[in-house]
Amino acid sequence: MGQDYNFYAEDLNNGESILPFIGFLIFLLGFVVAIVGVINLISVWREFQLWYDASDLEKKPDIAWKKAKMKKYGIIIAAGVMMVALSYLF
Numbered sequence: 001m002g003q004d005y006n007f008y009a010e011d012l013n014n015g016e017s018i019l020p021f022i023g024f025l026i027f028l029l030g031f032v033v034a035i036v037g038v039i040n041l042i043s044v045w046r047e048f049q050l051w052y053d054a055s056d057l058e059k060k061p062d063i064a065w066k067k068a069k070m071k072k073y074g075i076i077i078a079a080g081v082m083m084v085a086l087s088y089l090f
Helices: 019-046 054-058 063-087
Strands: none
Touching: 019 063
């Protein structure tokens, strides 16, 4: 009928596939990409700057630049989430 699998001898099948390891790496990379995207999105959204000049506070924010950055980091977050979801195929 097919191959019989001996459940008591699980050690016989160890190390035959690298796919679970690749799936884990994709999951880990996707998680890191999503976290980095969220952190950068929050920093753009709140306009956080570690070093700033007092004269920079008087300038009006460039809304088009901010929207472009938020869109870019939104795409990065989506790519990270897709990588996490894709890792479950492995």
